[in-house]
Amino acid sequence: MIDGWYWKFIGVGLIIYSMIVGMLVPLKPSIELVAPSAAKTGQQINLEVTGYNTNYSGSASIRAWLKDEEGNAVLSKNVTVINAQNLVANFDIPGFLPSSDRVVPFTLILDHPVDGAMVSPDAVFITQDSISKVEGQTLWQKDIINDLTLNTAFTFPSMSLIRETIRNTFYHVPLWFAMVIIFGAAVYWSIKYLRNPQSYQYDNRAVGFTSVGILFGILGTVTGALWARFVWGSYWSWDIKQIVTAVALLIYMAYFILRNAIEDDDRKGRVAAVYNIFAFVALIPLIFVVPRMMDSLHPGNGGNPGLGANDLDNSMRMIFYPAIIGWIIIGLWLANVRYRLLDIKYNLMNK
Amino acid sequence: MNKIYRILAFGFCLLFLTNLSGQNENQYNELMTHSGKFYNVVGVLVIIFIGLMIYLLIIDRKVKKLENQIHSK
Structure with a gap:
């Protein structure tokens, strides 16, 4: 299909780039833990803040x-740095809250001149015994959070629970992108074969692409399971996304079972090509439509199981997109080797 | 040759089982959650590498079969 070797090296280079840069770029400094998480009005509290990748002592x-x-x-009275990861922020909580609720969640915001601003949403829940919203609004001030530092260093977003595993975005997700493209290529060759059944090469190409697609699908599922173990809590939680991908992969595995079940070569090729088209037609709604109609643990809120707009920032895009292209090229290469082998086998058998 | 593949495949399985079995579960979990779960990413990369190696193994076996066919002709 494509002669020469240079395109293979482009693929390998992109994968190596995504692995090296994807592993070495640090996460943005962020707040890991805030304790205590509850307080009362009128109290003086010492919030012990634990940072991740921070340099508080700097x-x-x-x-x-x-x-x-x-x-x-309300601004902290005094911030005492203990070490690079720990500091204590001292607050005088006013006597009233600017709300008519009994318990109000408060977000902790830290501003570090080098690390930048860090936010810990709903870090402290403050309880008030007597409620006076008007009084509270005079004690708490608006617009006092100013001159926040923007950290312009090249970093990846640091999210609680996910943390370093955000890097899996460069290794787990591109496998799925590449899988869809490669299954698409398999269907292309299957259709070409049906239109031109004498060309055994077309059938071989469909076989090669389908096998690589299954490889990527299995790898995507297994890497997803390992990621899920430490983010969702278990390897396999029968999430809709996991179920549909398993079904789609089983449909594709049946493609090879079908091929092995038919003796006659011409019939084998034609039946398999038709089945491949059906498999692809089933794959697209299975992985793109069904998960969006149900609740899923997979990223993207509101029943959208794909990548949400917030899951990729610009620093990640610079590694994510090359990784996708790299895996597609690697997939082409693997399929290429596989179908060349099948062509040799065919020529050998029919001499 | 086939024996070597079986031993290799068994080795891979064993590697996974020792990692995932109950005895080492705590150590394994600690490793995977240690320092912001960094080793989870390493685990993902290892899985991808093993997957590619298994595919290489499959192609290797097919080449072997072809070689045998050529020799027997």
Whole structure:
């Protein structure tokens, strides 16, 4: 199909790039843990903050705020740095909250002159015994969170629970992108074979692409299971996304069972080509439509199991897209080797 | 030759089983959650590598079969 060797090296280069850069770029400094998570009005509290990838001791002027949903905030009286990962922020909680609720969640915001601003949503729940929203609004101030530092270093987003496993985006997800493209190529060759049944090469190409597609599908499922073990809690949680991919892969595995079950070569090729078209037609709604109609643990909210807009930032795109192209090229290469072998076998058998 | 493949495949399975079996479960979980779950990513890369090697093994076997056919002709 494609002569020469250079395109294979482009694929390998892109994969190596995605592995090296994807593993070496650090996560953005962020807040890992805030304790205690509850307080009462009128108290003086010491919030012990544990950071991730932070360098608290690198700066003397760290500021901290507690803020509610409407932007009412209070500035920390005193921030004591213990070491690079730990600091204590001292707050005087005012006597009233700017809300008529008894318990209000507050977000902790830290500003570090080098690491940048860090946010820990709903870090502290403050309880008030007597409620006075008007009084509270005079004690809590709006617009006091200012001059936040923007960390411009090349980093990946740091999310709680996910943390370093966000890097799996470069290794788990491109396998699925490549799988769909490669199954698409298999269908292309199957259709070509049906239109031109004398060309045994077309059938061989369909076989090669389908086998690589299954390989990528299995790898995507297994890597997804390992990722799920430490983010969702178990390897296999019968999530709709996991179920439909398993069904789709079983449909594709039946393609090879079907081929092995038919003795006659011409019939084998034609039946398998028709089956391959049906398998692809089943695959697309299975992995793109069905999961979107049901609740899923898979990223993307509101029943969208794909990548949400918030799951990729610009720094990640610079590794993610090359990785997809790289895996597609590797898939082409693997399929290429496989169908060349089948062509040799055919020529040998029919001499 | 076939024997070598079986031993290799058995070795891979064993590697996984020792990692995942109950005795080492705690150590394994600690490793995977240690330092922001970094080793989870390493695990994913190892799985992809093993998968590619298994595919290489399958192609290798097919080449072997072809070689045998050529020799027997």
